[in-house]
Amino acid sequence: MGTATFFSAPTLADIVRSLFAGYNADTGLLKAQKLGLVQHPNIEVKDKGYMLKIDEAIADSTRVVVALQLFGPDGKHDRNKIAFYNKNHIFIKDEKGNKVGEMYDYGSTDDFYYMMAIFPEPVQTDRLTVEGTIQQLRNTPTKTSITPGNWGFTFNLDLKEANKQTHITPLQGEYTSPDGMTVRLKRLTRMVQGVRLEFDTELSGEALKRSPGELWKEQKLSFHFEDLAGNEIHSVNTRKMPAVDSVMIDGNTAGNKPGLMHWSYTFKELPIDSPYKFVLDGYFVAETDGTSVEFNPQRLKEEAIKLDWKGDRLVLNDFMTVNQPASEGDKLESSLYVTGDLRNEFSFDKWVVRIADKSEFTTQGRGILSPEGDNWKDGVTVLSSINESNKPFEFRFPALTPVPDKLTLIRSVVGKQYTNTDWSLELFEKKNGR
Known part of the structure; x- marks a missing residue:
């Protein structure tokens, strides 16, 4: 790693910036903090008068969140100096060295670079490695001049305790619409930072005739959750305002026969120890x-x-x-x-x-x-x-x-x-x- 010959120490106000300060923390982060799952990589990398610093990181099988800061020669944090593309990337790897995610700048705060990687499938590993390659900084306000350098870093994240908090609840429920779509709920997987809902859909033979070839794979579902009093908890693709949406990531893949689709949605939170309803509002299919x-x-x-x-x-x-x-x-x-x-x-x-x-x-x-x-x-x-x-x-x-x-x-x-x-x-x- 390169080392600067001169560097002003960050001010106390810059040092105490945290994932949990102000409005930065969501329910997943607060739960991880409560369970004592905040990890401290203590990363400090200096080059060309700039210091990259990482004090806090949180990881489970749902996502990795990192608070990254960059201090300039004046000791102040610069929120606009790093662009995460080209020569700047932060990858997440599992114990076997396989890349399982890439971090992006979530934004939402000027206090630090709010870096996040959300996994499309829960990762099956007890350890993750965060590898950062940061080789250039942009000069502001023009952002046309580039400062080359080396602010690379690597650190490990332990998932053993987070994995102990993962619980699976099987679901049993099936419905067939008048026009031939069957919905089957499968399971809820509760992790530290999110709750993953999985279900399948299947089109009938008559419905498949309206969506020949590969058209049937173009689908979208509308549904919401509500408490037993009818108050909305979350909604997905319901095209209504106001609406509450806490989906972190979603995905669907075609099954092993025409008309069958596998779906998953990971929410920041869903109720626990309190009954609530899954309500199907409708769906869209290419025909x-x-x-x-x-x-x-x-x-x-x-x-x-x-x-x-x-x-x-x-x-x-x-x-x-x-x-x-x-x-x-x-x-x-x-x-x-x-x-x-x-x-x-x-x-x-x-x-x-x-x-x-x-x-x-x-x-x-x-x-x-x-x-x-x-x-x-x-x-x-x-x-x-x-x-x-x-x-x-x-x-x-x-x-x-x-x-x-x-x-x-x-x-x-x-x-x-x-x-x-x-x-x-x-x-x-x-x-x-x-």
Whole structure:
């Protein structure tokens, strides 16, 4: 490690900054602190007048959290000097040396670099190794000048005590919706810093016919937890405001047969020694569609076309030939301007434009989806422009020159929303898994 020839000592105010000061600590961190699971790596690395310092780290099979500080020659902490990409990385490895995660800067505080790695699957190991490679600092405020150096570090984290706090609660509950999705809850795994819910979904043969090929793998579930008085605890993909969401990480993988999916969600906290309910609100599945409309693109500005397709309200507003995004100005595209309120899952949709000779062009969406006002209370998202609030969403595709007098817009795939579910299951997890 490089050593600076001159260094001012950090002030007392800089030294006492902690994961547990102010609003930094979440329930997982506070629980780890209460159980005495805070580890102190005592890392100090000096080079080029800067000192990298790590005093606190917390780890279990859910995640690793580290408070990292960088002090400059003036002894003050600099929150904007390290960018974690290119030559700066912090990897997490298991006992066999396998990389199981990479830390990212969670932000949320100016007191330190709030570094975190969340594992997609609970790690099965009694020891983790944190390996940091920090080889360059950015100069502020311009951030264009780079200070090279070596602030690398390595330290181990002991998971034995944290692993003793891990408890698994098997779950039994199954429901089949009227349109052919079966949900099977499997288990809750309670770890120091999080609670992992696992379940499977499976589509019926009839539902698979609506989602041929690989379409059935495009799914999204909406559910929430509530106490027995009906007060919401957490919600997931429910498209409502206000909502409480403490999901740290989620994932899904296809099973060993068509229609079967494995799901997992890790929450910061769920009730213990107190009953509560899992409530299924609905789900989305990519399905073949084929809904279409024929229109004259040259007349849209004078006569917009309104559509109501399977709960999605769309308006075709205008058609223009525009420059490609980030092009030099000589590459053109056709742009169909659209506004609308959507109930289905637009990210699963596929849209094409067909011209008179039956040629089809796949469209690329340009814009954002967002709630507008209280629309998320009704599960509605809104199509809007990226930069200008008064400019519509765009469907972009290769330039049509000259502009034809007839086009057909087709939605070949729809992210179909289903809300006709009626299922809840009471859960009760005893303390210490007993």
